[in-house]
Amino acid sequence: MPTLHWIGKDKVINHHMDVPFKVLEHKYTFDNGTQTEASPLGGGLEGASGNKIIHGDNLEALKALLPEYEGRIKCIYIDPPYNTGNEGWVYNDNVNDPKIKKWLGKVVGKEFEDLSRHDKWLCMMYPRLKLLQKLLSNDGVIFISIDDNEQANLKLICDEIFGGGNFVTDLIWRSADSSNNDAKQFSIDYNHTLIYSKALSWQPNKLDRTEENNLHYKNPDNDPNGPWFSGNISSPNPRPNLTFDIISPNGTIIKPPKNGWRWKKERIDEMIERGEIIYSEDETRIIKKTYLKDQSGIVPSNIWWDVEETGHNRNAKYELIKIFNELKTSEIFKTPKPIKFIDKILKIATDRDSIILDSFAGSGTTAHAILNLNKQDNGNRKFIIVEMEDYVEAVTSERIKRAINGFGEGNKKTEGTGGSFDFYELGQPLFLEDGNLNEMVGVEKIRQYVYYTETKTPLSEPGFSRLNDGHESFLGVANETAYYFHYDANGITTLDHAFLATMKTKAGQYVIYADNCLLTKDFMTKHNIIFKKIPRDITRF
Template sequence: MDGYNDNIHQQQIDKLQQLFPEVVTEGKIDWQKLQVTLGEAVDLGERYRLGWKGKSDVFAAIQEKTVQTLHPDRANSVDWDTTGNMFIEGDNLAALKILHKAYYGKVKMIYIDPPYNTGNDFIYNDDSKQTRRSYETEAGITDDEGNVVRDDGLRTNTGGHKHSNWLNMMYPRLFLARNLLRQDGVIFVSIDDNEVHNLRLMMNEIFGEENFVAQVIWEKVHTRKNSAQYFSYNHDYVVTIARKKDEWKRKLIPRENNSAYSNPDNDPKGVWKLDPIYANNPYDADYVISKPTGEVMSRPVGRYWRFSEKVWLQKVQDNAVVWGKRGAYPMVKRYLSDVQDGLVPQTIFTREFAGDNALANTELKNILKMESLFDYPKPTQLIKRLMQISTDTNNGDVILDFFAGSGTTAHAVDELNAEDGGNRRWICVQLPELTDEKSEAHKAGYRTIADIARERIRRAGAKIRADQANKLASRDTPLDLGFRAYRVGDSNFKQWNELVSDPEEIRQQTLANLDPLEEGATDDDLLTELLLKRGISPLAQIERYDNFCFIPSEKLAICLAHSMTEELFAIILATSPSCVILLDRAFGDDINLKVNLLLQAERQGVEVEVV
């Protein structure tokens, strides 16, 4: 174990080597040989593509390895021992890298509501931010004193600086997010007109244009803004792209209003509603209908029968026809039992169907008892609709939101699980962005947006438990309304926080790190980090013994004891692990004990890692 979470750069090389083993030599790509292998498929000339200032740096950001980890925060958690949900406080790029190995290909649905890039000078509060002035200087548009030396068409809140910063921030996050999706997974991204064009191009490049599904229009407000200079905007978009479109199976929206169906004649097939027997679309059936009264009717001029004569006669025989009064065309019964279980989703989400900003503000007010916490929050109904379209009820599907904001996604997952008996799980990531000191939230004690989100999720869970107590009591398994809270931070191991390659530096580091653990590191911290860096979710089932723990799904034993004995090691081996992780400090100065135990494990075919 080298301390890094995942080597994404090496993974890309490995993928290429699987396809073209002849072009990889000693871990390096022979570019000339790859060109020869691909032949005419290689095009180094001009072509259609998305480009911007700093794009090459984006790939360096993706490939940059990290030793950071997640630190458990039990004090801010709910139902720590039983929950399958995670709330992570920290930069989402770091969080995605930390989760990369453990959740690669395991997330069913991603929903994010990223910054819309409406003109703020700083795009996102992380290392990718850059002021307009520094961008213009770096791009050669202005000199060091701010004088324009090249006309780049930049105007206030427009031009390359604005879009480049946003693309630099979004690209690596979407790239990593794609890797976390299952092959039958899907990502939904809320966005407005400012960046929807760039988002589409960027996601086409990352996910493949062939995996684009839809650009949904969501009605976020219904009132007209007469003070608008040009148009009164009342919609946002939800860009929908599948990980692999051929494998993504879109679900139907549940039918919620069947009031149009009734059964006044006690038809044994159940409730029905009437459909006309003719339509506007051409159909080659042409016959006459004889009503029980003897009246004979031909199809209306310019209209067409909806059924063949054979199908029509069968409906007459099945008593599925309502003949109507004289002169009226008969109608056929459409039985609810014959229609599909749900409705195909449409690309326009009305406020009645998916809620709007006003509903979202009301939800926040009712939960947190404060007004106007966010300018344009999303309603839980919107995210519940997306889950109905893309997730299964009882397969434990994982939903990820790495721009969690006020925690709407977590709230929506918990609420939908309560409504339909589901067991979906969620992972939310939110930057500890400071609240405005003049805001109601800050005055109420919420120092960061992450604080607001955690409290909203806690209160929402309590409300669901109280409001739906009778329904929850009938579940086969208890509804999971808890979450484990984590925060992104440095490694708990000194040698991983100070990775060096020079032999003398390594020697000096070894002398300085006689105690390899960072001050204050707890067993929870160590266990979480070791699991993540082995590619195991910290939510995995763990069997706990007196001095070690065992993860059955991985046949992995982890011992964090301060001292090791032959007796303890024998107990560990009795659990039949395939691998054992031990702390180096457990051996103290007893080199012989360490060697003997390693040999004993080797004889039993057990791998041992000493950290």
């Protein structure tokens, strides 16, 4: 398989492993019009919706999501910078954003000065795609919108990260509602959206049939099974054993198609007897009936050219203007995605309980589309969106608040979707550069992290597990294993017989974290105790 090489690749190919794990600092919950600020002490106030808006560098945010969401995201949609060279707006499209430049200089080093615009873009994208691949579920799929500037490069690095065999298609979306006659060479009327699955077996949901899809279904012979359409009777591949003649009732010889018939003679005879296959009026051919009643949906096309069905960039700007009368959002977002476009992706790739991630959130279209679809089909889809720019509060989260509450005035008012979300900022790293725990994040965050690394399930409400057991080090029980985190920010902790005497929970096995252990290996084996040293044995993501 061809691979792509660029200046700085060797520095970023495994950089996702070196990204510090930072905790998410909960700032507030917005629930059906009411905003509740988080406690300064943190914890315990997150809403129950599971919807998250995260402000911060999406590379660090993706790393922060791993403990809870690795392998759980059903659908990822991202609309990253297209690297067009256009610097005329806040989400700078040629990766010369000061935050990206600082990051590249730190990670790539002296080679940074030699990087071309394409090198920089690839260095920025590669580790983010590596983390997105980890977050994707085994039955999940990722959609990445891009234009011609980086489409070829993106295809090659996605083949490398997701596997060339997991490439689904290059979806062509007509992003402009009319050709640009002022274009210097060719009018740019469409964008690419590369689609990759986590597994080869992934299949898209079929889309609802439209009246137009059903127009060619007729019932000229009053078949009791209803309208039908002439289906394919030819084998898709050459089948010499299926190249037999068929004799019609009046003796006409009907020759087989070039590749042979689709079925054996016995099967065709049965279908003729049941009326599923009929002869043409002149009996020179046979007709296979494909009934409308058996068509549950249509397989999605990889060309989306109908702007009425999927929207376009100008339409998306109108959507923003309608939501934000007082903000000049059209000046911030030159090519936003319309809700209809994201809606169609969601219908293809999600079910009603899916988790959807967008780590280049922009104006928040993905979250808005999810809320709309949940309202339509009473779904429980959850969104996680990440935005690094400072407009996240004024635009991204504000848009979701207005979508939930409703927006506009008078008879033009759009009814709210209802719903809620939690807003987070990226906080302190969990581990210091020397490998020790960062006590500034708070013991509760450390406990939550440790329990999740062990069980892949979230820790109960802060303090609940300790109240349940009566032991300050108790985390919880999962799969008949009791977990204890014996930690003291001001001293050394030891796993010994005195500590064991304070434990009350009965379990088949015990995993106990501490600084030191004085128990013998034989004793721990006999009593099913596993000692893990702090911080050495805490899993790093």
